[in-house]
Amino acid sequence: MARLPWLAAAAVLLVGVGIAAVATGPLLFTPREVLRALFVEDQGLAHQVIWNLRLPRVLLAALVGANLAVAGCLLQAVSRNPLADPYLFGISGGGVLAAVASITLVPALDPGYRPAIAFGGALAAGAVTYVLAWRGGVAPVRLVLAGVALTSLLTAFTSALLVTSTASAQVAVSWLIGGFLGRGWNDLQWLWPYAAAGLLAALLLAREANILVLGDDVATSLGQRVEPVRAALIAVAALLAGSAVSVSGLIGFFGLVVPHIARLLAGPDYRVQVPLAGLLGASLLVAGDTAARTVLDPRELPVGVLTAALGVPFLLYLVRRRT
Amino acid sequence: MLDARDLRLGYHGRVAVHGVELHVERGELVALVGPNGSGKSTLLKGVARVLRPQAGTVYLDGKALARFGSRELARRLALLPQSPVAPDDVTVADLVWRGRYPHLGFLGLARRPDREAVGWAVRATGLAPFLDRPVSSLSGGERQRVWIAMALAQQPDVLLLDEPTTFLDIGHQLEVLHLLRRLNREQGLTTVLSLQDLNHAARFATRVVVLQDGRIHCQGPPAEVLRPDVLRTVFKVEAAVVNLPGDPAPLIVPRRPCPPEVERSGGPP
Numbered sequence: 001m002a003r004l005p006w007l008a009a010a011a012v013l014l015v016g017v018g019i020a021a022v023a024t025g026p027l028l029f030t031p032r033e034v035l036r037a038l039f040v041e042d043q044g045l046a047h048q049v050i051w052n053l054r055l056p057r058v059l060l061a062a063l064v065g066a067n068l069a070v071a072g073c074l075l076q077a078v079s080r081n082p083l084a085d086p087y088l089f090g091i092s093g094g095g096v097l098a099a100v101a102s103i104t105l106v107p108a109l110d111p112g113y114r115p116a117i118a119f120g121g122a123l124a125a126g127a128v129t130y131v132l133a134w135r136g137g138v139a140p141v142r143l144v145l146a147g148v149a150l151t152s153l154l155t156a157f158t159s160a161l162l163v164t165s166t167a168s169a170q171v172a173v174s175w176l177i178g179g180f181l182g183r184g185w186n187d188l189q190w191l192w193p194y195a196a197a198g199l200l201a202a203l204l205l206a207r208e209a210n211i212l213v214l215g216d217d218v219a220t221s222l223g224q225r226v227e228p229v230r231a232a233l234i235a236v237a238a239l240l241a242g243s244a245v246s247v248s249g250l251i252g253f254f255g256l257v258v259p260h261i262a263r264l265l266a267g268p269d270y271r272v273q274v275p276l277a278g279l280l281g282a283s284l285l286v287a288g289d290t291a292a293r294t295v296l297d298p299r300e301l302p303v304g305v306l307t308a309a310l311g312v313p314f315l316l317y318l319v320r321r322r323t
Numbered sequence: 324m325l326d327a328r329d330l331r332l333g334y335h336g337r338v339a340v341h342g343v344e345l346h347v348e349r350g351e352l353v354a355l356v357g358p359n360g361s362g363k364s365t366l367l368k369g370v371a372r373v374l375r376p377q378a379g380t381v382y383l384d385g386k387a388l389a390r391f392g393s394r395e396l397a398r399r400l401a402l403l404p405q406s407p408v409a410p411d412d413v414t415v416a417d418l419v420w421r422g423r424y425p426h427l428g429f430l431g432l433a434r435r436p437d438r439e440a441v442g443w444a445v446r447a448t449g450l451a452p453f454l455d456r457p458v459s460s461l462s463g464g465e466r467q468r469v470w471i472a473m474a475l476a477q478q479p480d481v482l483l484l485d486e487p488t489t490f491l492d493i494g495h496q497l498e499v500l501h502l503l504r505r506l507n508r509e510q511g512l513t514t515v516l517s518l519q520d521l522n523h524a525a526r527f528a529t530r531v532v533v534l535q536d537g538r539i540h541c542q543g544p545p546a547e548v549l550r551p552d553v554l555r556t557v558f559k560v561e562a563a564v565v566n567l568p569g570d571p572a573p574l575i576v577p578r579r580p581c582p583p584e585v586e587r588s589g590g591p592p
Contacts, residue, residue: 136335207431211424217404220373222477223397223425268412
């Protein structure tokens, strides 16, 4: 198929962006220095900066970008709605609310627990959306409406907590405007098992998504058990998006736009779209995070602001070019 | 080969099909006709197990549908619902290939029988020139042929279609019906379809089943069933039924709606 070159190109892009990202910062390195620092040296300045500071952050951004993009693909398939993303299903909102609640209500808690708490909140909110939509089966329209309603509620609670809290509002706000400031190997160790399991499951479910989007009647007639497939897709999306939110906070827009870019490039077959969105999401968030930490150096832009500023015009360009 | 016994179907407690007995023999081309809301779509969904029956059982070659695995059933029986919508930008080849879903294993790897089945479905529907075109760029009739090709790629023994000619112009309606008749005659594909146009039922079906209020009103060869009195009772139309010389299909000419039934008020008996 003529679509496989896209995957190869996206993989090459990801490696290139990754190398450029660890090379870039207040100290600039050449690609050769980067490779030496990663694979040859085990001490020295370049090794310290790249191995301890930049590499974990780049890997985190790559995993979070891939998670959000793939979660968006799955949710758009489940809801047959091009506007679906983890935010719309309450998943992101639940993660943020849980994190903000833990900061404002239990300020003494070790920050090391926050990812787990945010993850739990995201999964719980996804489950609540599913249960709210259930009525002898979850019709896509009910799923979207339940998600929108729940998200509004979660956002209201989060705002209430932020307004009424005094001490640590600054930390709490960093969950609302996501980013990777101060993230390191610990966070990566926490994230990667969930990301690996979720991304693998998403690849295996891509074929089921291809059938589900034909509509419940056609899918059933083709021999698909529609409800278990839908539940599995939502669960995997919640796992991906929830684990992403738990380390980065809310990076909006990503789960919405990257699947569209992948679809516009490679077509509607989820067996291509899912891995392509994952690779593109990883590259784009790594690039975005690198820009976020260097453009205004020594201050940081929230990466969500940058990704929106770059990604939305690109999406609009693709949409208009096609018609 | 397909037996519905005492089949009751409905949605959320409402009953749409009451205790229907429907028996379809191998090689038949059965048309379901009836007014809107008479239960045609519901009956097709029930017979295809897309809708679980509230009571009664459907048998395929003597085995109850409930005892089939979902993919196992999909290899025997295909339902094309009314006006399915293809996702944006899906190509003809992609959509037809998705019909192989019940035949593929866990990883979805295609083997030679799969390629042969898709090739056959594409040839049978005359879609070879369109394979790389997006389904959305095709005309209504071509699009319907793509969906039929997807169902054929399933290689079912029984093909069920819910109003496959709705929203098509007259030329495309005939094109689709000719295709279905050819598949029925040449491949022996057992076919059950619902139709709005009684003249199409008269011309293409080997048997017509007339539904009214979720029950079978009558059934049989077109010329025996599509009579003025049936049209009056079931469809509430005054119609003439004409036999053209040299044409076996009766021609139905609806002329006017029946006058509403006059209410009997009190009076001398």
